[in-house]
Amino acid sequence: MHAMKPHLTLHNQTPIPPSAGARRVVTLPGKFGMRLGGELQDVQVAYESWGQLNAAKDNVLLLFTGLSPSAHAASSGEDPSTGWWEEMLGPGKAIDTHKFHVICVNSLGSCYGSTGPASSDPRSGKPYGPAFPKLTIEDVAAAAHALLASLGIPRVRVCMGPSMGGMSALAYTLMFPDGVDVLVSISSATHSEPFSIAVRALQRELIRSDGAWAGGHYAAGEGPREGMRLARKLGMISYRSAKEWSERFGRERAKDAGIDAFGIEFEIESYLESRAQSFVGAFDPNSYLYLSRAMDLFDVAEHGGSDEKAFKRLHIKQALIIGVETDILFPLHQQQALADALKRAGVDAGFEALASRQGHDSFLVDMERFRPAIGEFLATL
Numbered sequence: 599m600h601a602m603k604p605h606l607t608l609h610n611q612t613p614i615p616p617s618a619g620a621r622r623v624v625t626l627p628g629k630f631g632m633r634l635g636g637e638l639q640d641v642q643v644a645y646e647s648w649g650q651l652n653a654a655k656d657n658v659l660l661l662f663t664g665l666s667p668s669a670h671a672a673s674s675g676e677d678p679s680t681g682w683w684e685e686m687l688g689p690g691k692a693i694d695t696h697k698f699h700v701i702c703v704n705s706l707g708s709c710y711g712s713t714g715p716a717s718s719d720p721r722s723g724k725p726y727g728p729a730f731p732k733l734t735i736e737d738v739a740a741a742a743h744a745l746l747a748s749l750g751i752p753r754v755r756v757c758m759g760p761s762m763g764g765m766s767a768l769a770y771t772l773m774f775p776d777g778v779d780v781l782v783s784i785s786s787a788t789h790s791e792p793f794s795i796a797v798r799a800l801q802r803e804l805i806r807s808d809g810a811w812a813g814g815h816y817a818a819g820e821g822p823r824e825g826m827r828l829a830r831k832l833g834m835i836s837y838r839s840a841k842e843w844s845e846r847f848g849r850e851r852a853k854d855a856g857i858d859a860f861g862i863e864f865e866i867e868s869y870l871e872s873r874a875q876s877f878v879g880a881f882d883p884n885s886y887l888y889l890s891r892a893m894d895l896f897d898v899a900e901h902g903g904s905d906e907k908a909f910k911r912l913h914i915k916q917a918l919i920i921g922v923e924t925d926i927l928f929p930l931h932q933q934q935a936l937a938d939a940l941k942r943a944g945v946d947a948g949f950e951a952l953a954s955r956q957g958h959d960s961f962l963v964d965m966e967r968f969r970p971a972i973g974e975f976l977a978t979l
Contacts, residue, residue, distance in 0.1 A: 620676035636731025645710025647880030649695030662759030668710035692973030715884035742958035839924035839957035909943035
């Protein structure tokens with residue numbers, strides 16, 4: 599286990615009043631030490647927010663994202679475009695912005711405004727590329743904590759995230775135990791199991807095997823398009839379930855099926871290709887590599903020697919853990935184990951096992967199940 603290093607030195611930083619609206623980027627001046635070595639200078643963290651911060655500053659809901667989404671979880675007056683959790687977040691919705699001041703943070707290492715491999719190193723003026731320090735989920739959490747400090751917010755009412763965001767929320771809760779009241783973890787876990795590590799390892803190999811990756815030194819807007827296309831297809835296979843695809847596609851032939859013996863013949867192939875093409879060019883390949891590896895590296899046990907010892911550090915009183923029966927990337931037994939471990943640590947941890955058919959991605963699409971599970975819990979706070 600590596601010793602935790604100080605993450606941030608602020609110089610003459612004054613609180614920035616939080617406000618709702620479109621994406622904002624805050625620069626955190628000084629050195630940001632990475633958990634596994636190396637440092638960043640003048641880190642930038644992008645975020646969006648909804649709802650009003652109350653006078654006591656005790657109604658903040660901190661939302662972490664999965665691997666590839668930006669901080670644009672929902673529309674706002676300043677940015678009316680549809681967000682990735684549009685049906686979940688807003689006035690009167692499950693995450694009610696009449697009640698909570700929601701802050702969604704773009705992960706450190708991503709490519710949507712926060713400092714990442716595609717960002718320019720202020721010391722050289724050139725993109726970090728593969729020289730970006732090794733990234734961990736703990737670094738993502740620490741950057742979010744530094745952002746909230748810059749906004750003058752010492753504590754969050756709820757720390758929440760799905761998938762990789764659930765890991766980030768858990769890391770934040772462990773690292774800053776006095777700064778969180780309630781944890782909500784969705785389709786996530788205390789660590790990645792061999793299957794999910796294997797899938798992501800192959801995705802990274804597909805990207806790095808593409809000659810256009812050029813050792814990570816590709817020009818902006820270029821890079822390993824074919825590698826990203828194939829990695830996205832493999833990702834989609836792990837994100838959804840065989841049950842959904844059997845019911846949704848069956849053996850239906852694709853409308854554009856041709857005479858090529860090895861071309862697209864079935865509708866499921868056409869679906870995978872369309873999803874892959876929409877992703878290529880939309881996300882920086884190096885960012886994908888770094889965030890993917892960060893998910894593999896995360897392990898709650900590193901915060902105490904075991905999960906049980908790590909959870910003794912927690913000060914939260916309540917938690918909600920949600921999992922899906924058809925999730926093969928973070929299987930349901932991992933969510934059950936997380937809830938059980940929290941209970942043994944004295945946390946009032948609720949556990950919801952949902953029968954969604956859409957696999958790991960259910961939290962993005964199965965609103966009929968996820969809205970009540972999240973909304974009814976948050977309404978009790």
